[in-house]
Amino acid sequence: MAMLGNNLDSVRRENLSMVLGIVHRRGRVSRSQITHATGLNRSTVAALVAELVALDLVVVREPDASVTTVGRPSPQISPADTHVTIAVNPELDAVTVGVVGLAGTVVHRLRRDVDHALSPAEATAIIADIVAELERGVLVGRTVVAVGVAVPGLVRSSDGVVRWAPHLEWFDQPLAELVATATGYRVAIGNDASLGALAEHLFGVGRDATDMIYLNGGASGIGGGVIASGRPLGGVGGYAGEFGQNRLGIDIGTDRTSPDGTLEDEVSRARLLDVVGLSSADGLRLEQALADASENPAVRAEVSRQLRILSVALSNAINVLNPQTVVLGGFLAALYAFDPVTLEDCVAQQAVPAAFEGVRIVPAALGEDLLMIGAAQLAFEDLLRDPASAAASAATQPTPSATDGENSQ
Amino acid sequence: MAMLGNNLDSVRRENLSMVLGIVHRRGRVSRSQITHATGLNRSTVAALVAELVALDLVVVREPDASVTTVGRPSPQISPADTHVTIAVNPELDAVTVGVVGLAGTVVHRLRRDVDHALSPAEATAIIADIVAELERGVLVGRTVVAVGVAVPGLVRSSDGVVRWAPHLEWFDQPLAELVATATGYRVAIGNDASLGALAEHLFGVGRDATDMIYLNGGASGIGGGVIASGRPLGGVGGYAGEFGQNRLGIDIGTDRTSPDGTLEDEVSRARLLDVVGLSSADGLRLEQALADASENPAVRAEVSRQLRILSVALSNAINVLNPQTVVLGGFLAALYAFDPVTLEDCVAQQAVPAAFEGVRIVPAALGEDLLMIGAAQLAFEDLLRDPASAAASAATQPTPSATDGENSQ
DNA sequence: TGTAATATGTTCTGATATACAACAAATCAC
DNA sequence: GTGATTTGTTGTATATCAGAACATATTACA
Incomplete structure (x- = not known):
């Protein structure tokens, strides 16, 4: 107790x-x-x-x-713009690092593409390298509060170990510790979609919602995050929000490609790219491609199939969490934009009416800054919780170098 | 803000x-x-x-x-046992009223059976009648803090209106106001399963869990409640926890009786009673009947069918909420008791491994006191939040009678 | 242009909850 | 029976916020 x-x-x-x-x-x-x-x-x-x-x-x-x-x-x-955090987002093909001010604005961002899948150690080295570069540049005269990392995978909140990041092929990697040792800063790590939810809640379309669901469609699958009573819902380990692995009931047999597939098996960016004939595209380009092909029956069929399946996932989530707002990011926003009415109607039919009434389904607003802001928010958390002592410790922190190895969150 | x-x-x-x-x-x-x-x-x-x-x-x-x-x-x-709450649970065939002490123990309970489905007004009249009887008996010398009502349906937390109680056939009924006017006490109302979750969290098997899911199998369907970070999860309106209406993916086509059924369509007490040849039975008697018929292939088939479907619901919930403990009440406890290993194995196969590790699936512990304790807890909430002023206002409350009509929650 | 009304900044005083220190009391260990 | 240990009890000190009184800067209006 x-x-x-x-x-x-x-x-x-x-x-x-x-x-x-x-x-x-x-x-x-x-x-x-x-x-x-x-x-x-x-x-x-x-x-x-x-x-x-x-x-x-x-x-x-x-x-x-x-x-x-x-x-x-x-x-x-x-x-003040003197206190900043460093936001990091390691992905399969690139590492993005941003400097984010206390106002929640991305002061500086830097993306380094890589030609092969990175190991945690390699990613850490790149992060440390970028941080060193930043220290010679934009960070001069500023105080770094902490480093926040948004990882596309499950992160144990107690110690910042990446438990399961299938896309990156990282399993049980102590990333928080690695990055803390390499950069000398305090490090906070979280799941990318959960941090996206946090960012949209604080600075995006979820601003005025106390209860919110965020679902993000990425290249590797569907991630999610939940805000309940104005606070992030983590669960015991911090793994909450894995909507992508849910198994859903769909009324039309032909809607399913496999008999017991998960949400992300059925609703996927790859299938959408396939049907519009692209090999890769970010959310906005995919949205445009879908709009351009809106008369193509194959496209319409696949999109409406995915929308129907997504509607089951949303209905289930609304029944359980009774949110005010459902935010869709990544390719899910493109899917939604293609035919908002169908999605809303399907959800309305399937969700418990009382729980659905008043629910807003909206696309994400923060765009490419989303994960930077989310990761930064995680890093700012200690400062926001206890400004006096956190600011004091940040100011007296030893000059960042590869010596001390703290970890957090 | x-x-x-x-x-x-x-x-x-x-x-x-x-x-x-x-x-x-x-x-x-x-x-x-x-x-x-x-x-x-x-x-x-x-x-x-x-x-x-x-x-x-x-x-x-x-x-x-x-x-x-x-x-x-x-x-x-x-x-002290001087401050008590009155817990009420209106059901289809009976109204149960209990006097619950601050220690969370049911001092007195009283069940009044009825021969027809009650309207909200009739239920209120019965409640007021029982309360008046109690005031001449056990309540003498005690202070009633408030009345707590556990309703088998969706309750709007802001004003205690019963939005949707299909079993009772109550729709948009201002029950909190009715009971407050009839009894003269402050009234707090909540969903029965959500209050069951609260009770098990505070005094039952969920005692040491900060994150918990409670699923209750009742005559009318499956209700649920969620505890997240040690606090009840209500959602914006207070409707959260409606697991029973979720649509689930099941791998074997023959497992489903309808193509797009909800959890409570597929997993139901009626089907279990049917297969064991009973017309009605409470949780324990059903559990016994199932155990007695454990060699009957039809019983085994139906139970394992329901267990497989339930496992999908639990897996989905575990993925999203990452709880420590999953508590099963009502006939779901009987289902679980029949074959705990199968259920656990199915969930283990389907849930995200990191989210499932360490999850305890356990039957509910509080038995028939569950809803009394849950409803009482809701009624005690104001007193526990602000002991000084709530105790003062409870003491100076006008003698309970059919005059003042406050409502709360 | 000048006066009144309004809202906020600034400064000082007062009320009060908790921490702390010192002492008292009640138990166990030997 | 004495010492060690833990907790109850009492009085003092500290720090934080509320509130009052006055100062200041704006709008409203004659």
Whole structure:
């Protein structure tokens, strides 16, 4: 029963965390907006903001001249750009690294293509190399809070071990430890789709949803993430959200290509590329190709087959999780864009009516920044939870080099 | 962005809540155990316990003589039996009402059978009648905190309207309001299976699980509830957990009786009763009947068919929610007991290995008290969240009568 | 242009919850 | 019976937030 009591320190910590969180999510707020959002006293908010300014976490700007309300103008508070995280996304054919500011914006991004499937050690070496490069460039004068890695596979949340990343062929690899040792920074690792869900929840189309499902269609399969009561749903190990492996009931026998296939066996990018005659395409290009071929009966048949199967997956998920919003990313967004009405109708028919009412099915909004923002968010988590001590430890962190090996999350 | 800042009042409130919660869940603890569990100072815990004693919420007993440790013995703290909730479970053929103490034990229970399907108004009248009877009996000298109702259907958590209870044929009925008006107490309403999940989580086999799935097989279908990160998962409307309506993929064509049936179409008590030749039976009697007929090929075939289908539902749920424990209640417990190994093997084959490792599949433990405890827990929620003000308002509540009509949850 | 109204910033004081320290008390170990 | 250990009890100190009073900057309106 590991719950800790609240003392006066925790009040300050939580209030600081709350103020920083508001500034982080909204990007720019007046101090009086913070006062109203928190319900705290003006004087208290002033003190909290002053402490965050002293920690170099937020900056105070002149009141926004464009607002025209009665009363003394309130200064604008924004996240400082001095504290950043490094977001990393290792994929089969490339490693993407980004520098993300506390405002949730990608300051800098860098993609390094590779010609063969990387081992964890090789990926780590590339990451360390890119980080070293960044340290000589954009990171000068900035403080790196942590490194966040979005991995296309299952990650054990307790220690950052990649348990199962079939696409990369990584199994039980202590990636957090490897990257921490190589870069010298604290490292947080998570599943890519779960981090995508987090990103869309905080900065994308899931902004105002407390309960949200995110499904991402990638080259390797379908990943997912769940936000429940405004917080990421991880499960005991952190593996939650594996919608792609679910087995679904489909009413038309010919809809299924195998008798007991999983969602990602039946609904796949490869089949879509196949039917439109492409060898590869990102989400937007695939969407365009599908639209161009919308009169082709074979295309229509395959798309509607996949939509019907996807609708079962969504219905099941809606029955169990009762979300406000369902966000579709990757090729699933292309699938949805081809025929939104059919998908919505199918889901409406199959889901429990009360659970479905009010559900918005929408395509993802964050595009290529999605995983950068998600991974960065994971890395910012400690700072957002306890601004004072995390900022202090980040500032006093030894100069990043290949010496110390911390790990986290 | 409705989040409130912490002030000193909230510290006190949360600490009181935490101490009462510990006493509530563990039933009997020494004060020093509370000190260690909360991390608070001895003197602080002493003050908190003293306040709870003053509120008549806990009682202090002499130190337990049986403990033999060095040092001064610490007094035992237990929940007081003066504060109770009234738990209600309307069913098709009966209304069950229980008086449940803060310790989570059912002090008194009373079942009234009815000969026809009740309307919400009729059910309310019966509930009010039983409550009046209780007020002349066991409730004398006790304070009723609230009434909790476990409904076999979907309940809107915001206002306690029963949206969809097909078994009872109740649709969009403001049951919370009706019962509150009729009894004069604050009323909290929830779905029966979700409350079962809560009960098993707090006092049953899910005690040490932070992430848990509960599936209950009832006469009317299959209901479910989810605990995620130690808290009930409700979704936006409170409808989460409707596993029974999910559509599942099954590998053997003959396993399915309809091409696109839901879980509760395929896995049903009626089919089991049918195959063993009974017209009705509760969980235990069905379990016995199945065991007795374990050599009958027709019984074996139907049970294994249902187990295979159930395994798909569990695998899907495990993939998405990554729980520690899966609890099966009602006839699903009987199904499980018939052949635990087959079910576990099927799930192991179909679920994502990392998500399945360490999952315990277990039958429910609380038996017939399950829904009483779950409904009571819902009713206790306000008191547990804010002991000081809730206890004060319960004490000053107008004498229960058919005058005031509050509702809650 | 000037005054009133409104909202917010700033500063100081007060209330209060918890931590801490010192002492007292009750047990076990030897 | 004495010492060690743990916990209860009491009084003091610290820190945080609320609130009041005043200052300031804007809009509204005559």
